[in-house]
Amino acid sequence: MQATIDFINKRTGNFVPDIALVLGSGLGEFTKNLDGITIEYADIPDFKTSTVKGHKGSLFFSELFDKKIVVMQGRLHFYEGYDLKDITYPIKIFKKLGVKTLILTNAAGSLREDFKPSDLMLITDHINFTSKNPLIGKNDDTLGERFPDMSNIYTDSMQEKVKSCAKDLGLEIKEGVYVMTTGPSYETPAEVRMFKALGGSAVGMSTVPEAIISNYLGMDTIGISLITNYASGISKNKLSHDEVVEVGKIATQKFTKLINAIINKL
Numbered sequence: 001m002q003a004t005i006d007f008i009n010k011r012t013g014n015f016v017p018d019i020a021l022v023l024g025s026g027l028g029e030f031t032k033n034l035d036g037i038t039i040e041y042a043d044i045p046d047f048k049t050s051t052v053k054g055h056k057g058s059l060f061f062s063e064l065f066d067k068k069i070v071v072m073q074g075r076l077h078f079y080e081g082y083d084l085k086d087i088t089y090p091i092k093i094f095k096k097l098g099v100k101t102l103i104l105t106n107a108a109g110s111l112r113e114d115f116k117p118s119d120l121m122l123i124t125d126h127i128n129f130t131s132k133n134p135l136i137g138k139n140d141d142t143l144g145e146r147f148p149d150m151s152n153i154y155t156d157s158m159q160e161k162v163k164s165c166a167k168d169l170g171l172e173i174k175e176g177v178y179v180m181t182t183g184p185s186y187e188t189p190a191e192v193r194m195f196k197a198l199g200g201s202a203v204g205m206s207t208v209p210e211a212i213i214s215n216y217l218g219m220d221t222i223g224i225s226l227i228t229n230y231a232s233g234i235s236k237n238k239l240s241h242d243e244v245v246e247v248g249k250i251a252t253q254k255f256t257k258l259i260n261a262i263i264n265k266l
């Protein structure tokens, strides 16, 4: 990790971020009006590059409301063929750089009729439906425990902060359990019924590995999903990535407002 950290510190002039933000679909434009330093993943030692259409691949260092932030513009997914270790490597680097709070965002399919496309959902907990875990392998005891507790990943105090920001903005925010599958195929209607029966509220293909590592490293973790579609079988429509991107564009303003308010409040 030292080579990665040295490279980033050299490029940023030893910038020490407090908050890291991972942009999912619907927040791609978050940094549009901000000044900052951009570093392409491709240039960073040991970073992998995202291959998904509509996802950028760079880190962005900036200041917002007197908070120092680092933004992942484009995340890595398991379905791209990366190991969960590669996907979560940037999170470990953020911790080493000084980050205390990680905000994870994503696009997700709704498992419930009352969670509609363009709704925002605060993640209260998750179900890892991938049978994979980024902590498999030899543990580095200097980073975290071998068997880390996962009973309060998206901490109550962070959830309260997000809810109070939404309230101040007059934005409705749903609350629910995020289910992660590996993707890249969308779910079948039978799988969607199963996830719902298991207690899931929304389903997607990211976020869980980063949240596990964030909690393991002792960072405060916030997760927010943008509901982009009803999951398979809930509506009669066929699912498409274009639909996900389109709803992301429509909801981007309110999503951006909420994230700004959260950063201001942290």
Ligand code: HPA
Pocket: 107, 108, 109, 110, 186, 187, 203, 204, 205, 228, 229, 230, 231, 232, 239, 244
């Ligand atoms: N399923 C899985 N991942 C998703 C979906 C979905 O319906 N929508 C956006 N990401």
